Amino acid sequence: MSNLTSITQCTELNNGIKMPWLGLGVYKTQEGAQVEQAIADALEAGYRSIDTAAAYGNEEGVGRAIAASGLKREELFITTKVWNSNQGYESTLKAFEESRRKLQLDVIDLYLVHWPVAGKYKDTYRALEKLYKDGHVRAIGVSNFLIPHLEDLLGSCEVVPAVNQVEFQPFLTQPELQSYCKDRNIQLEAWSPLLQGHLDVPLLQEIGHKHGKSAAQVILRWDLQNGIVTIPKSVTKNRIIENADIFNFELTSGEMEAIDGLNENRRLGPDPMNFNF
Ligand code: NAD
Numbered sequence: 715m716s717n718l719t720s721i722t723q724c725t726e727l728n729n730g731i732k733m734p735w736l737g738l739g740v741y742k743t744q745e746g747a748q749v750e751q752a753i754a755d756a757l758e759a760g761y762r763s764i765d766t767a768a769a770y771g772n773e774e775g776v777g778r779a780i781a782a783s784g785l786k787r788e789e790l791f792i793t794t795k796v797w798n799s800n801q802g803y804e805s806t807l808k809a810f811e812e813s814r815r816k817l818q819l820d821v822i823d824l825y826l827v828h829w830p831v832a833g834k835y836k837d838t839y840r841a842l843e844k845l846y847k848d849g850h851v852r853a854i855g856v857s858n859f860l861i862p863h864l865e866d867l868l869g870s871c872e873v874v875p876a877v878n879q880v881e882f883q884p885f886l887t888q889p890e891l892q893s894y895c896k897d898r899n900i901q902l903e904a905w906s907p908l909l910q911g912h913l914d915v916p917l918l919q920e921i922g923h924k925h926g927k928s929a930a931q932v933i934l935r936w937d938l939q940n941g942i943v944t945i946p947k948s949v950t951k952n953r954i955i956e957n958a959d960i961f962n963f964e965l966t967s968g969e970m971e972a973i974d975g976l977n978e979n980r981r982l983g984p985d986p987m988n989f990n991f
Contacts, residue, residue: 718938719961721760725943727876728899731853733824734791735938736958737763739905739947745772748949753779755951759958765879765945766817767795767828768809773816781818792817793824793879795857796842798991801827801834806841810850825851826879830863830986836870843873853877857905858986861894868898879903882942884915884933884973885980896941903943907933908957910982917972925963928956935960936973 724732738756743749749772753764762785766776773794780790794817800809814822825845827838835856842854855877859867868874878895882888882904895902908930909915918929925932930946934957937944946957965973984991 721958721961722762723961725901725941727853727901728874729853729876731823731876732791733853733877733901733943734761734763735943736934736960737761737765737791737793737943737945738954739765739945740772740776741765741767741770741905741947743770743772743947743949745775749775750779750782752949752954754783755954756958757783757785759955761954761958762789763791763793763945765793767797767826768800768813769795769797769828773813777816777818787819787821791823792819793826794822795826795828796838798829798831801831801838803837803841806838807844810841810845814850821849822851824853824855824877826855826857826877827859829858829989829991830856830860835863836867839867839871839875843871846873855879855900858984860986861891863986864894864898864900874898875900877901877903877943879905879945880986881906881981881983882937883907883909883982884918884936884976885909885978886982887974887977888979889977892940892942901943902941903945904937905945906982907937907944908946909933912982915976917976921965921969921973925965927960927963930957931960931963932965932973935963935965936970939965939970 853876857879
């Protein structure tokens with residue numbers, strides 16, 4: 715995907731729904747004034763996609779920021795996720811109602827299973843299918859699903875997940891998962907794209923210098939050119955603007971390969987094959 719020249723550009727999900735390539739992540743953004751201001755700044759900078767989750771504890775603030783924005787509902791793309799303790803069929807339906815109420819939205823654009831909780835994620839996903847068929851969500855998907863989880867789910871689900879949101883950053887590029895999802899038309903989405911702020915990586919800085927861009931901008935552009943939706947988090951206005959200023963330069967194929975070459979299968983977050991929350 716090298717032809718991305720505007721923040722308004724979207725990927726088309728496997729059900730035809732359009733999702734912006736760039737969104738604002740709000741994990742660890744405080745409920746209240748902080749999340750409301752971050753979203754106001756992001757919308758002003760042109761972002762139209764927000765990634766929250768029940769577990770982030772800020773859905774109400776996200777809802778207030780959306781309501782205050784004055785933007786038409788159809789201009790925005792809102793993602794939220796069902797938390798692990800609410801997994802299971804009935805409890806997911808209930809959790810969804812809670813998220814929808816907090817966000818002050820009738821319809822959620824993308825609803826995700828947050829983690830593949832063993833013994834539960836298939837029932838959880840069945841509830842998502844019900845919400846999708848009833849028109850309460852425009853697309854459904856998963857998060858933190860590795861190939862074994864996807865194999866298991868695809869063996870029995872009716873609606874192929876539209877999105878898989880996983881940790882994806884220069885030290886964890888998961889090439890097999892990338893091609894697995896691409897082959898099945900599941901859009902990969904990167905969480906912690908900015909290495910959680912640990913951007914002191916010489917190669918990224920060198921490439922950035924050549925383009926007059928920061929290491930953060932280089933990574934985000936690399937995501938886009940790899941065909942991966944990306945949702946950097948910041949609560950600082952100038953960084954929110956900086957992270958969106960990635961549609962006016964292009965990495966060469968050599969630079970793309972060099973960044974791909976940083977992969978060390980190194981996670982910053984929990985391992986989806988072995989987590990206990
Ligand atoms: P991130 O990689 O986006 O890093 C965010 C941090 O990077 C910020 O707190 C700030 O310290 C720094 N930063 C941001 N912009 C910068 C810039 N331009 N220059 C220098 N430093 C900068 O980390 P994240 O928040 O973990 O991930 C992004 C989003 O992904 C989250 O907010 C959330 O929406 C989502 N996420 C999802 C899951 C999941 O399990 N599905 C897990 C983690 C995160």
